[in-house]
Amino acid sequence: MDYKHYIAQHLVCEGISPESIEEALTVPPDTNMGDYALPCFKFAKALRKSPVLIAEQLRDGYVTDGVIAEVSAVNGYLNFKVDRAGLARDVLARVRSERERYGGSHMGEGKTICIDYSSVNIAKPFHIGHLSTTVLGGALYRIFRFLGYHTVGINHLGDYGTQFGKLIAAYKHWGNREEAEKGGIHAINDLYVRFNKEADEAMQAEAREYFRLIESGDKEANELFEWFKSLTLDYVKKIYDKLHVTFDSYAGERFYTDKMAPVIEELREKGLLKESNGAQIVDLEPYGMPPCLILRSDGASLYATRDLAAAIYRKKTYDFDKCLYVVAYQQNLHFRQVFKVLELMGKEWAKDLVHVAYGMVSLEDGAMSTREGKVVWLEEVLDRCVEKAYSVINEKNPSLQNKEEIAQTVGVGAVIFGALYNNKIKDIVFSYDKALNFDGETSVYVQYTCARASSVLNRARAEGTTWDAVQDVQPCVQEFELLKAIAEFPDTVLAAAKNYEPSYVARYCVDTAQKFNKFYFDCKILQAEDEETRAFRLALTEATLMTLSNALGLLGIGVPDQM
């Protein structure tokens, strides 16, 4: 039941359209006031009446029914109370029939959305700074898919640049196959760090030459590069599996090597390309931005050149309705420039490109620095959180089966949830103290709530109880609050998608879990007063579990039925 829509359709008011009423409907700050409210102030001018009078007249004209039970006018607000039994019937039936699909929709059917996220660099291990893009992108991927969109996850690999020449030079000097295979990506990264520390001019020249060899298709250089690449992908895929993140394409920067020339040609034809200090640029001064560099003075392409080619390729290949770039806000200007250049090229779809910018991660003693060894590796964070989860389980629930598996779900979930709980634009100062704290507003709290709910349901099932049909039950306050929260879930998912903000879903989880815990504390479920109430509460418990499990699932977090 869409109450806002229902109210708008049933409220007769001359001179004001149902659409603008639906638009204006809000939720009062306090449940005692009502469940929905229409502030009448903005209609005062058009109707030439005081808001107070408008509200009173609308109240008098509204006929209550089995959906809206009560209407009142208070200081220019028109407040509506829904019929609680009706809400209960409606919500429980809907969750019961939609189950794993509850909260989703078909609004995106036939539409494609590309999401560029995580985008690992070859030969660089994952550190805590890579977590945001990975879990944000993964959550958006699932949220849009839940809304019926065809989603394309793109890992725009950082596999192009002079650093790979350096890496090969370093490997040739100091590395060998055996050590690299044993030490994996960290061993390779060490070589790169060492190069940056120790390389002299001769080695720098060598590095440039190796980069040229990669570009010109030299067999040995490319074999080495491909080997580094496969080591990197093997390594990151393990992390992606843990985080429940998947990709449909690994087309990285190198993929666009042969796709830039036509773009440059098109820029030239359209008269957008200008020479400046020997480089080829697109002048963006009229738009208040520095020029966008297309070709260096030595003729080499740049980051922006490849992003232009990539955007055009993606439009041609996927015909997206939206293409998201989940990249930190450091690159605000870069994306504004690239999007503007595409617009100037006459790509009307440039408006569908969205930079989903998020805040930066630093450590308590300042910015991360690989060279100074001030780095927090993501694997280590995951491992330590899983260990912590394991030890808590051992303490609280030592007889539990498959403790390792549950510790994995709980520990990894806490890492993901921590990265998604706040608005994405906020900077994050990482600390192990916070990461390892499972108290309060965390996924662990939500998972614990689910485990409680599962436990009740399992007991009821063991007794052979069923709770199919929901009768006319008047919910108490706790039940009603919980029902409203469950009913809100589809809107929450929509808002999260619209604002590219998975934190809405994470907040929703905690909020709903709190409401369940209040209900659980105050209302006996298995020992309810009568059979009808018992069935109703079981159905409510089941609906809560289903909803929370769908919500956590969107974030990539699992729900154990015991912990």
Added chain:
RNA sequence: GCGCCUUUAGCUCAAUUGGAUAGAGCGUUGGUCUACGGAACCAAAGGCUAGGGAUUCGAGUUCCUUAAGGCGCACCA
């Protein structure tokens, strides 16, 4: 210097996008329930929403301005 972002309780953050008395968690203090899982629940204390102006019936939210912090400003990605 210019541009963008951030600033809300001691700390970390919310606030349905302009609506009614600004809410959570952590921490502090005090309580609850013969436990359907205490990894729970309740309460108290804590606020001139960084400062100042403006718009509006109404501003944490919009605009201007000041301050503090972050990020970015041509051949890295």
